[in-house]
Amino acid sequence: MFDRENWGEILQSIGKNKLRTVLTGFAVFWGIFMLILLLGLGNGLRNGFAYNFRNTAENSISIWGGETSKPWNGLPANRNIQLTEEDVEALRHTIPGLEHIAGNYRVWRGNSQLQYGNNYGSYNIHGIINEQQLLEKQTVAQGRFINEVDEQLKRKTIVIADDARKELFKDEDPMGKWVNVNGVPFQVVGLYASENEGRQGMMQRNPVFIPLSAAQQVFNAQRDVDEIMFSFSDASLAGAAMAEQRTRHTLARMHNFDPTDDRAIWLDNNVENVSTFNGIFTGISGFIWFIGIGSLVAGIVGIGNIMLIVVKDRTREIGVRKAMGATPANVIGQILMEAIFVTAVFGWFGLALGVLLLEGLASVVPGSEFFRNPTIDFRTAIWALIAMLMAGTIAGYFPARRAAAIRPIEALRDE
Amino acid sequence: MIRLTGIRKSYRTGSSTLEVLKGIDLHIAKGELVSIMGASGSGKSTLLNIIGILDNYDNGEYRLDSLLIKGQSETENAGLRSKYIGFIFQSFNLISFKNALENVALPLYYQGIPRRKRNEQALAMLENVGLKDWAHHMPNELSGGQKQRVAIARALVSGPKIILADEPTGALDSTTSREVMELLKHVNRDMGMTVVIVTHERAVAAASQRVIYLRDGMIENDRLDPATLLADVR
Ligand SMILES: Nc1ncnc2c1ncn2[C@@H]1O[C@H](COP(=O)(O)OP(=O)(O)OP(=O)(O)O)[C@@H](O)[C@H]1O
Ligand SMILES: [Mg+2]
Numbered sequence: 001m002f003d004r005e006n007w008g009e010i011l012q013s014i015g016k017n018k019l020r021t022v023l024t025g026f027a028v029f030w031g032i033f034m035l036i037l038l039l040g041l042g043n044g045l046r047n048g049f050a051y052n053f054r055n056t057a058e059n060s061i062s063i064w065g066g067e068t069s070k071p072w073n074g075l076p077a078n079r080n081i082q083l084t085e086e087d088v089e090a091l092r093h094t095i096p097g098l099e100h101i102a103g104n105y106r107v108w109r110g111n112s113q114l115q116y117g118n119n120y121g122s123y124n125i126h127g128i129i130n131e132q133q134l135l136e137k138q139t140v141a142q143g144r145f146i147n148e149v150d151e152q153l154k155r156k157t158i159v160i161a162d163d164a165r166k167e168l169f170k171d172e173d174p175m176g177k178w179v180n181v182n183g184v185p186f187q188v189v190g191l192y193a194s195e196n197e198g199r200q201g202m203m204q205r206n207p208v209f210i211p212l213s214a215a216q217q218v219f220n221a222q223r224d225v226d227e228i229m230f231s232f233s234d235a236s237l238a239g240a241a242m243a244e245q246r247t248r249h250t251l252a253r254m255h256n257f258d259p260t261d262d263r264a265i266w267l268d269n270n271v272e273n274v275s276t277f278n279g280i281f282t283g284i285s286g287f288i289w290f291i292g293i294g295s296l297v298a299g300i301v302g303i304g305n306i307m308l309i310v311v312k313d314r315t316r317e318i319g320v321r322k323a324m325g326a327t328p329a330n331v332i333g334q335i336l337m338e339a340i341f342v343t344a345v346f347g348w349f350g351l352a353l354g355v356l357l358l359e360g361l362a363s364v365v366p367g368s369e370f371f372r373n374p375t376i377d378f379r380t381a382i383w384a385l386i387a388m389l390m391a392g393t394i395a396g397y398f399p400a401r402r403a404a405a406i407r408p409i410e411a412l413r414d415e
Numbered sequence: 416m417i418r419l420t421g422i423r424k425s426y427r428t429g430s431s432t433l434e435v436l437k438g439i440d441l442h443i444a445k446g447e448l449v450s451i452m453g454a455s456g457s458g459k460s461t462l463l464n465i466i467g468i469l470d471n472y473d474n475g476e477y478r479l480d481s482l483l484i485k486g487q488s489e490t491e492n493a494g495l496r497s498k499y500i501g502f503i504f505q506s507f508n509l510i511s512f513k514n515a516l517e518n519v520a521l522p523l524y525y526q527g528i529p530r531r532k533r534n535e536q537a538l539a540m541l542e543n544v545g546l547k548d549w550a551h552h553m554p555n556e557l558s559g560g561q562k563q564r565v566a567i568a569r570a571l572v573s574g575p576k577i578i579l580a581d582e583p584t585g586a587l588d589s590t591t592s593r594e595v596m597e598l599l600k601h602v603n604r605d606m607g608m609t610v611v612i613v614t615h616e617r618a619v620a621a622a623s624q625r626v627i628y629l630r631d632g633m634i635e636n637d638r639l640d641p642a643t644l645l646a647d648v649r
Contacts, residue, residue, distance in 0.1 A: 008530070009524070012512060012513070012517075013512065015512075016512035316508065317510055319508075320508045320510060321510075321521070321525070322493065322496075323467070323469060323496065323502045323508075324496075324497070324502075324521050324522040324525055324569070325493050325494070325496050325497025325498075325522050325525035325526065325573070326493060326525050327489070327490045327493040327494070327525075328489045328490060328493070329490065330493075330525060404489075407469075407470075408469045409464050409469045409470045412469070412504060412508065
């Protein structure tokens with residue numbers, strides 16, 4: 001039925017009235033264009049927020065020491081809780097399905113001074129073990145990251161990002177050079193990819209990494225850690241709640257505080273964050289599809305309406321065709337194919353322009369925490385195409401039915 | 416070829432019914448050239464449309480080539496029209512965005528004939544009606560007589576058994592009318608098609624072999640001698 005002969009008929013009758021075709025097609029063009037644009041912008045928002053989670057394993061929890069707020073076992077409130085490497089070991093054995101765990105020691109920028117020759121800079125210093133990289137997913141740009149041998153030998157090694165390299169080394173190659181960290185020389189063994197490309201200025205600087213053992217030695221911190229972070233295999237909300245509860249109980253036992261005291265330790269459960277975030281964006285996506293489909297439906301109604309007028313316009317022609325032996329199926333096929341063809345062509349333009357605009361936007365607008373890479377994926381585009389063809393079919397169906405019902409005798413009556 | 420027995424047809428407009436055909440008995444044999452005359456509103460077009468399966472009838476029996484025409488589906492009707500009948504209209508009814516050749520080829524398209532063959536046959540038929548050189552002209556570039564000849568070519572192209580023409584000369588002057596009648600006579604004589612013409616014009620009717628006169632939905636006079644039409648002022 002849909003052979004070359006039919007296409008000839010369809011193209012000819014579409015070409016017959018270009019204005020009508022353009023008006024008809026524009027509704028669909030606009031519907032698809034808006035749908036794609038909205039979906040892309042929605043993705044931009046989602047990507048922006050997802051960017052904030054890029055450096056952490058999704059199924060992870062991090063813990064900071066706090067201050068007790070309730071007395072417990074004869075101990076008073078308002079005790080500081082200092083996490084240690086013993087806590088790390090304890091958690092390693094009590095969290096079910098634990099994947100990676102690492103404690104890190106931190107020196108804030110205000111208390112740090114890095115110096116190379118005449119150049120000075122102040123950066124957050126993280127004393128870490130190599131497992132930290134598996135949790136925070138830093139990528140090495142040059143050289144290597146802190147490793148196990150560094151940790152065991154308390155080697156004075158340091159890994160920095162590009163901002164520190166520029167400030168301290170200018171155009172010099174930093175690899176193998178010695179930097180003074182609060183007066184103690186550390187050797188640069190690697191550069192890691194900067195995390196803060198989107199943000200400029202003094203506010204946000206990339207931390208520098210040194211071995212945990214070296215940090216504890218230099219800053220006289222015994223076995224203290226400031227943050228413990230771990231990932232676990234069960235990324236469900238229930239699994240996350242379970243891990244959280246185990247953490248509280250273990251640390252309560254280690255530090256003698258009330259397990260229900262929610263100020264003794266601070267706990268950031270990434271699973272819960274991610275799932276809240278996903279919930280919000282499922283909502284936004286749903287809303288966007290709703291609006292997009294709405295504008296598409298408006299397009300369908302528009303095209304359907306115009307097609308109805310077209311059929312009325314062409315009553316006589318359809319009557320002539322029937323008198324010449326056209327069957328109802330011939331007539332339905334022709335009207336339907338016209339509608340689908342016009343929808344598909346204009347819809348394709350809408351799709352193409354939408355995608356192009358998004359690509360342009362993605363390359364012009366710098367990525368930030370709120371908005372980045374507002375593009376749509378292939379699957380979404382396929383769905384949009386399917387929606388489009390359905391739109392064409394629906395838009396053509398009713399007019400086609402009406403056309404098929406035209407009685408040649410009515411159509412051919414001379415007024 | 417065409418056998419009508421007791422055909423009745425009425426139209427309902429609002430609350431009143433208007434009986435247009437009040438029992439038509441008519442037999443038209445294969446190869447006849449017949450004119451139907453009668454006053455305006457006497458039911459000529461209605462009768463022709465029933466013969467052409469464009470319209471249905473209420474009572475009676477219509478047999479086309481001995482096949483009873485009653486209760487067929489629209490699709491079957493389309494097939495019957497395609498096989499048996501070529502239509503010619505007063506207002507030509509050419510499709511405005513198709514050129515002469517494409518208009519003539521249209522019935523062949525619905526018979527599923529491939530494009531190349533379709534165009535060959537259509538061109539041959541245009542040559543037959545003397546319009547070969549106008550094949551690629553659009554209808555609005557043709558005169559009334561030329562348009563009607565294109566329409567005749569379109570009616571003939573699929574080789575139907577019956578040509579039905581409703582006032583084919585109604586929109587033409589007397590010279591072109593004569594040309595069109597000559598063409599229809601040629602179709603009847605040389606191609607052996609049965610031709611039924613509805614007309615108001617005595618000259619047109621006089622050119623046929625048999626004249627049927629309708630009055631108020633009844634056949635008043637069958638087998639009227641065409642020769643008398645020219646002399647007798649009715
Ligand atoms: N669809 C219709 N609905 C109602 N009445 C109709 C319809 N078609 C035809 N009629 C009526 O039927 C009668 C016969 O119509 P028909 O067209 O057959 O006449 P005709 O003999 O062809 O007249 P004319 O010479 O003017 O063409 C007329 O009174 C007309 O008004
Ligand atoms: Mg009439």
